[in-house]
Amino acid sequence: MSNQLELARTQVVAAQKSFKSVPNNKLDFEREAGFAMQMIQANSFLATMEPQSIRNCIINVALTGLTLNPVLKLAYLVPRNKKLILDPSYMGLINVLVTSGAARKVEAEVVYENDVFDYEKGTKPFIHHKPALKNRGEIIAAYAVAYLPNGEIQFEVMNRDELDKVKRTSEAVKKGGHTPYKEWEGEMMRKAPIRRLFKFLPKHNIPEQVVHTMALDEQNNGADFSAQKQEAVKSKASAFFDDAPEAEIDNTPDGMTHEEADRELAEQEAAA
Structure with missing residues (x-):
């Protein structure tokens, strides 16, 4: 795994505590982290975005309740102004x-x-x-x-x-x-x-x-x-x-x- 991908993975994992503390959150952190890393590995450019924004994306998954499951197509990780954002479909x-x-x-x-x-x-x-x-x-x-x-x-x-x-x-x-x-x-x-x-x-x-x-x-x-x-x-x-x-x-x-x-x-x- 490249340094950038490893840094992105670190930010995804760092979101765990905040993710799990969101009230009424029914999403599983491990599954959503896995979906996020699949997207990032499929498009390595996403890993070059601002590290804090990567963490915030995972927290926003919990806050919105929108899974990153690619089959459901409810939300995507999108680069915008050097930051990674969660973009609902x-x-x-x-x-x-x-x-x-x-x-x-x-x-x-x-x-x-x-x-x-x-x-x-x-x-x-x-x-x-x-x-x-x-x-x-x-x-x-x-x-x-x-x-x-x-x-x-x-x-x-x-x-x-x-x-x-x-x-x-x-x-x-x-x-x-x-x-x-x-x-x-x-x-x-x-x-x-x-x-x-x-x-x-x-x-x-x-x-x-x-x-x-x-x-x-x-x-x-x-x-x-x-x-x-x-x-x-x-x-x-x-x-x-x-x-x-x-x-x-x-x-x-x-x-x-x-x-x-x-x-x-x-x-x-x-x-x-």
């Missing part, structure tokens, strides 16, 4: 909303130009989507639907212009480097309406697992979570924000102060 966002009880069911889909699609807001809201069986064309929209515990249904639809605005907030896209949008555009665009939908879901007694996952995903993708964080505090989820080490969810771009990052993210949210 759209399936991971759905998983944490459903398993936490915040929603009974969540669906997210992309709409292509040759699909049959119609929706309406107002007093009789609906979505009608019939995907084309072939030659679907380009993506023109994405939507997410949440079936709430009280029987209500809420949904959000975002057109291509709105999706592209979100895409442009990605630091990787800004830099023109490798980005998940190049390989998994549909999966990435499913995440945007899920995040927007979450902002309008009831926040009363929202589980800390949900708060942390959505905050982590928002920060990873260059959006502002401050309003949802404040609402969660009002709903007695403040313990998470008081106790979580700042480094675990601190993805402020290199070379920027927190104030500068907050200002830029607020401008991005307003534009979206």
